[in-house]
Amino acid sequence: MTAAVSTIRVLIADDEALVRAGIAAILGADPDIEVAAEAGNGADALTIARTTRLDALVLDIRMPGMSGLDVLRTLRSERCETPCLFLTTFGEDAYVAEALDVDADGFVLKSGDPRELIFGVRAVVGGGAFFSPAIARRILPRHLGASTSRTLDAKQAFASLSPREQDILRLVGRGLSNAEIAADLFLAQGTVKTHVSSILRRTAARNRVEAALIAVHAHEA
Template sequence: MIRVVLADDEAMIRAGIKAVLAADPGIEVIAEAADGREAVELVRAHRPDIALLDIRMPRLDGLSAAAELRAAVPEAAVVMLTTFDEDDYVAKALEAGAGGFLLKAADPRELIFGLRAVAGGAAYLSPRIARKVITRLTGGHLSRVSAARERITVLTPREHEVLALVGRGLTNQDIARELFLSEGTVKAHVSAILLRLGVGNRVQAAILAYEAGLVRSEG
């Protein structure tokens, strides 16, 4: 069971998201918060698998809440909820430790898929956000590409393979099947990759994989 703490300052949005998630018997919303401060308190108390946070909330915004949770409850993955107009916040949220981004206006099936992906150890960006983020962060600047390629030289050939698959959004289980490894071995490789590259989570690693040319953006 994937246990979720849901935080959004709009009661109607919370009700809608909760109704969508209720369609999946493997996901349970165990607590709801109307602001970021309450969300942090609930995550500390309940220790969920995922904290699903709106970016804009009173008392403490989603970005600040994500940063606090990364330090206080690192085992809880953070997934940000955003509107299409708020994708400027994504880079900041990456630094705050978010592992996923979902659009409120997306297909309800994407919400379930995204939470399952993050709970399974993968990073997840809503496709409409992903394209903008990758374009913005890479920007076509050769300096960024060169810097990214230089950074990944510290990785072993096998770690290069794993990083490329992380960049494609695969879970540890998917990567294990792809490379004929045990899931535990993949988890160890991912941990080593994050440490060697000096990145805080799989989303940051995936972005670096794109910048270094290990993954090609479609379309």
């Protein structure tokens, strides 16, 4: 059973006012999520993130001037570990790949199911990784090589893991946090953390998002 969730304070940053309003309405429909602040540009988002207690950032991956990528890159250089969920559109694959380099925690397609936004915020706040299925099918971690061999490479990486690590990686691919995986598999949370570290090392995944993508690509038909 999942423990009660305290209020999740979120910053929304998008240069389009109507998009921000839509995101705020979607997130506000969840009783556990509070839209603590909004920003219409990256500079304001950076200032808010530096001065406000937040549990998650929801940033447009591209904004005029300072982009969402610039905001997260700066925050990570300042050792800010607030989970970040990026909003993206089709055709922005290169930006998503760059976001992986700055330790993004998830990606939601703007044109996708609105529920993905809530699922994504909850997943990254819980320590998991999340990305819209449409993005998962398009984006390939650089360490997996060319797109024509991504499934084969992912399957080989997955097969190199122990059965227990494979079980855990499947759940990582579903966006579960360490606590949720521990509950699902009846393991201590510390044990799950140790396994996840081993999975990252053995698959050469740089972060949890890349590990989750390996799980997705390994099970493509």
